[in-house]
Amino acid sequence: GEAQRIKLATELQRSQRGRSLYVLDEPTTGLHASDADRLLVQLQRLVDAGNTVVMIEHDMRAVAQADWVIDVGPGAGAAGGSIVVAGSPQQVARTSGSRTAPFLAQELARAE
Structure with missing residues (x-):
C-alpha cells in the first residue's frame, strides 16, 4: 500500500x-x-x-465518490465472482441482493 x-x-x-x-x-x-x-x-x-x-x-467513503461502481459478489471467494450490479453509487445503493448496498446507502445518506 x-x-x-x-x-x-x-x-x-x-x-x-x-x-x-x-x-x-x-x-x-x-x-x-x-x-x-x-x-x-x-x-x-x-x-x-x-x-x-x-x-x-472497500471504504464506502471512496465508493460513494465514484462515478461508476461494479459490485462483485454476492459473497467472497468461491461464493463470489459475479457482477451483482453496476451503476452509479446511488443505483448500487438501491439494489436489493447487493451486500454492498446498505453500507453504501448509509454512507451516501451521511455525506448529504
Whole structure:
C-alpha cells in the first residue's frame, strides 16, 4: 500500500498529465480518515485532468465518490465472482441482493 501511494505521489507531481490509466488496489487502506479524504481529492484531480482511475476499494467513503461502481459478489471467494450490479453509487445503493448496498446507502445518506 505504501509503495503504491509513493508511486501515485510521483505521478501527481508530473506536469504533463492526462490520458493515463491508474489502477489502484485499496489505496485508502491504513490511512487516517483525513488522509484518505486528501487522497480522494487528488484522485478526483487526476480524473478532472482527463485520466481514468480504477480502484478496488472497500471504504464506502471512496465508493460513494465514484462515478461508476461494479459490485462483485454476492459473497467472497468461491461464493463470489459475479457482477451483482453496476451503476452509479446511488443505483448500487438501491439494489436489493447487493451486500454492498446498505453500507453504501448509509454512507451516501451521511455525506448529504
